[in-house]
Amino acid sequence: MLSAAVLTAHLLLQTQALAPRTPGDTSGYWQQDVRYTVRAALDEPSGVMMAAGRIVYRNNSPDTLRAFYVHLYLNAFRPASRWAENERREGVKRFGELPDPYHAFERLGRVLAGGVPVRPTYPYAPDSTIAGFPLPSPLAPGDSLTVDLEWESRLSVIPRRQGRQGRRFDFVQWYPKVVVYDRFGWETHPLYMAGEFYGEFATYDVSLDLPGDQVAAATGVPVEGDPGWAAARATPETPVTSQADWYGSRPGAGALAAWGPAREGRKRVRFYAEQVHDFALSLNPEYVYEEGRFGATVLRTLYLPQDRATWGGGIVIQRMAHLMGWMDTIFGAYPWPQFTALHRVEGGGTEFPMVVMNGGPSEGLIFHEGGHEYLYGILGNNEWKDGWLDEGFTSFQSGWHSQVARREGPGARGQGPGTRGQGPGTRGQVAILGMDLDGWSQPLSLPAELYSDFSVYNQMVYSKGALFFEMLRYVVGEDAFRRGLREYYARWKLRHVDEHALRGAMEAASGQDLSTFFAEWLHGTPLVDYGVRGVQRERTVDGWRTRIEIERLGDGVMPVDIAVPVGDSVLVVRASGRTPREVVEVVTATRTGRIELDPARQTMDWNYLNNLEGPRPPFRRTTAVGRKENRFGWSATEPARRDRLVVNWMPVAWFNAVGGVTLGFQTRSNYLARFELNTTQFTWPTGLASGAAVGKTARLRPDWFVSVRNPVRLRIPRTEIAMATWWLEGRVGGRVAVEREDRPQFDSPIRMRAGTSLAVMAVTDVRYLDRRRWDDWNTAELTGWAARSVTEQGPSASVGRLELTIGRSFDSRVGAKYARGSLTLKRTVRAGEFDVRLRAVAAGTLGGTSVPAQRRIFFGGADPYATFENPFLRSRGAFFARDAVHYQAAGGLGLRGYSPVASATWGVALNAEAAWRVAERPARRAFSSVSLAAFVDAALLDRVALGRSAAVDAGVGIRASHRIGPTRFVTRVDLPVVVTRPTAAVAGAVGDGVFKFRWVWSLEEAF
């Protein structure tokens, strides 16, 4: 966890250090001049690059430098690095245990600073991704330094941004890379799992000695030697344009000649680049080469022979040109000679200046990574400090491109039923809102490794980062936003950028003060909620005056668009959103229609249920207002909408021996799949087919069951609140429950729950009771529970749950206290085609005869309170509750071969099941998975229950899983052919033997 003190310290540091600079203005900005000249030879069998190089460094800062630092990034991908330590903490096994021939390294040999030998030190040892050395003499402002280095570097066989596989080598961050010195000082920062790189804009002059058949792709242009493209052309007609003359005569000729001739079977090639902050190189003798053009820029792609159908034939080149056109439109001209997309060893994609290394050819990936050429490459942010400024920005621009393409493309404006209630970035909004509401979100400005875990970092930097830009566009308007982007690029291209650079450009373009917006969205985790408080309309001499009062209910401040329908059109006015209450007056010729806030759903307003003008007080306070979507159907899962309550209506029907045929309807609702999870159910017993013995049961007054879960007005992070009340089949009651869910970190497989409930259940009509299971007694209970579950890889899981209840039973005459408790442990392990499940349970009651039957421990399965919400089990004669039906409800002590009406005061049971999956057809609806099982259940019980203290059953069964729409369910048939107390067995009779053919079935897993 991040402490508030750390965060505050970080903020203070930024504020103080920034004080001298005018926000956004480039005056006073400086960056260092760096020039790398490198000679490197690859020894393919060992995978080691042996290199020597010179760094010429000019100090443009106002400070005198006394030390010098380089990154040795490849040392992250080996044991003992900070990266490996991160992985160990998050339970990832990758570089921490990788042995010597396989891990990466980067080792310095001789180092001379200004011609004087120096010894490197490693300030973050045992991590060695940063090396530093004191300078023999201080480097004054304006002075230059020459550093000569020798080093060896190797890539790891498990790829991560870099990597090697056979003769394929993705050499990135493979050389001692000068640490950025900016206005914060030396940015010495080890490489962690979260966060990427930061580099000085520099000139790279890199001469390589390689096996003769290798095909090389790299940052820059080949100015001498042969990278191998001509021989790797996709077709003989494929043009090969080196762009060797892009930099004119500046690279000079003869560097390779000065190095001398290559050995037999090897070749030499020299790449040259200016104004880039990294140099990436990829080698593969099998590369196939294609190229294209966007204006003055040559586009190259290098792919594998088997990629011809997916990368070749101009497919990837066309996508790259498309991307370059889009970026040119939003920012301006690309300044470099070429752009390469190549198929690397690892999946996914990573950006480097002029080069993206991708695992696939998709347009989405090309737009994301290619967008980084501008948003990281040309506008060079510090990626571990401001990851939102490259990852969030490029995620935003590629989403924006899709929005524009949808708006302008053929078949534009996808307003099908599936897109109702969706605004720009809605999917991302919902995911991030979940984290905001549960307190998992952390500020975008946090240094990458300080996020609580890797997935929070990813969610914040990519998704919330993209939403930041969505909202910025909303706040300043699309025209000013586009002008601001061009201004940002014009001012800052080929420079280091941060939030102040962006803010300055956006303020200049929009004329708005954006300090509050940047502060709250980059340095905080605000929750936005605006509501319509009231609307008054009055007739004036020449039309109507509408007075709209909005209220700010969250800590986030955003301007609020207000949609005002007038006749056939909709007027949009904007409130500042700054004050807790705000009034906007609109004067119109005709009467205005229903007012709505943020009609395009462009903000992170978490609660849209108060955004629509609703009914008058007092009802407005008590009912969820806003848009409602009524649906009709039997599906168990309704869609979740961003801007409306979804209500599903469904007729219901069932039967029991008392009410007879029972008919009614049920509604279920949800907002955002997490709020207003409410149910209402009204049913009428018709008395039809209830039988003469029970008398008249048909009536006009319906039975009801009403429950409310997680109302928006009672929002508590990571906490569920539920309230229910019922008058249902001879029982009346109510329940209030609160449950808190927590986990050690956001993406942890561990879940901890603790909760408490208060419940009352009273009998009003004994005819509905199966008196073997339910006494004519009422109960009031206070229950507390705690549970912990761990989901491991695959479906393996373990669950532990402790529950304790104190209750009071009473009827019209007496009352007595009792207690009830249980501890349940479950373990599921999947091994190949086998599932092994174990369950241990200990449960008992205290209170003797004051414990009514319905609160005893049932050893055949679940107890009556646990199954009360199931109409097929609730009452006497309900379909699954009939003796002849042999239905086994999972729960209790789980002795599935025993009668469901048998109970004990205490019991300790062990259930074990081994299932063999004989068929798996995931595409099918019915019988998508079928398995055969063998099981045994054993228990120790109080002697009174069975006359013996031990009970065992065993047998075989078959299970199948199915789905109806999105709902999955199982059918289970078990044959408990062995039951040690046969008279208490399911459908047992006097004279039965231990071995007998018996059967039970269920719609649930056994446990």
Ligand SMILES: [Zn+2]
């Ligand atoms: Zn990215």
